[in-house]
Amino acid sequence: MNVESKQHTNENSAAWTGAPWKDPSQSPFIEIQSLHKRFGDFTAVDNISLDIYRGELFAILGGSGCGKSTLLRMLAGLEAPSAGRILIDGVDVTELPPYDRPVNMMFQSYAVFPHMTVEKNIAYGLRKSRVAPAEIESRVREMLELVQLTNLEQRKPNQLSGGQLQRVALARALIKRPKVLLLDEPLAALDKKLREQTQFELMNLQDQLGTTFVVVTHDQEEAMTLATRIAVMDEGRFIQIGTPSEVYEYPRNFFVADFFGNINIFDATVISSEPGFIAVELGASGTRIRIQHGGVIDAGAAVMIGVRPEKLLISKDKPTDDRYTVTRGVVEDLAYYGNRSIYRVRSQEGRIIQVSAQNSQRSVELAMEWDDEVYLSWDSSSSVVLQK
Secondary structure, three states: OOOOOOOEEEOOEEEEOOOHHHOOOOOOOEEEEEEEEEEOOEEEEEEEEEEEOOOOEEEEEOOOOOOHHHHHHHHHOOOOOOEEEEEEOOEEOOOOOHHHOOEEEEOOOOOOOOOOOHHHHHHHHHHHOOOOHHHHHHHHHHHHHHOOOHHHOOOOHHHOOHHHHHHHHHHHHHOOOOOEEEEEOOOOOOOHHHHHHHHHHHHHHHHHHOOEEEEEEOOHHHHHHHOOEEEEEEOOEEEEEEOHHHHHHOOOOHHHHHHOOOOEEEEEEEEEEEOOEEEEEEHHHOEEEEEEOOOOOOOOOEEEEEEOHHHOEEEOOOOOOOOEEEEEEEEEEEEEOOOEEEEEEEEOOOOEEEEEEEOOOOOOOOOOOOOOEEEEEEEHHHOEEEOO
16 A cells, blocks of 8 residues: 555644655654664664654564664664664654653554553553543543544453454553654564554554654565555665665665565676666577666676566467567466466576466466466566666
8 A cells, every 4th residue: 555645734743745755845753863783793783874754654674683673772762872863853862761752662562461451551651651630531532442442441451352452552652642653563463364454554543643653574565555665674774765666666676676575586688778778688598678777787797687476477378569578488386366376487498487467357277277388478667677
């Protein structure tokens, strides 16, 4: 889902218009400036800088040990940076303790109190801050309605489902009205179907509140569904920052392309280069294609060409459209998922190419079977040039 077109207009978010990072007149809400974090000789976060804008649902995506949770803990004030600064809403919070920052954090484990009811769990932060009882009651009631737990306020955590526990933790984190909510793998404990449903609930809740959310996740689909923008992280650094469609369709290098979804990689040699385009020859097949590319690459240079599985067409008949790149192969494996089928095709060069084909028509028979000779084709504009 692309949430870039949404517009927030409440007290937390003044006229969030969809792409403030492209507007020089807009000021960042969160500024991370040359941030480092070292543990002895190990560098967990390596000189990263990032601007996040008011009202964004920003995702930090990466594998285990890449530094994403350490970064989130520094934003929360639970870890002190080795160097660099963090500013929130124009205020330098680098040296401030967690309780003095306008942020709250929702942990992966949810960390709800097992001996308290839903109502008391949600109210806990306000009671600790000695908010007046009447206001606590009003804000808890408002939050119960917002997270759809109105009839469950007297239940204990052991009487709740995983999705309901997640909403209790979310309500408790939001009830103090933080300027920024930090979420560490917020949906990891849920099963697949509930996780997908909760993603949309989380987006709708964030849209209603207008609070700036920063989500850490290792799940590419979750990041694409939730986020206005994504920062792909590896070995303590940001490799690429962009909207979900930018990162998916135009990966900056092989790491991003390979980490962010499935992709087929073809070895190629540059034949010629001109402004905005290069011509390449794919491996031993001799197939030549012209690809849009902003950089300059010398003729004879080795590159990789990436094509997403869903961009490929598979058929028993050879396509005749000149715009299409065509290669041949044999179906080696296939998997039927109901709405789509996955084919693994061994090309003439011996490479395995994966194709994701939508099953748009009802049929008890598959369009292709094991050992079928097939043609694979794709629009040349779907190719992306990748370098290590």
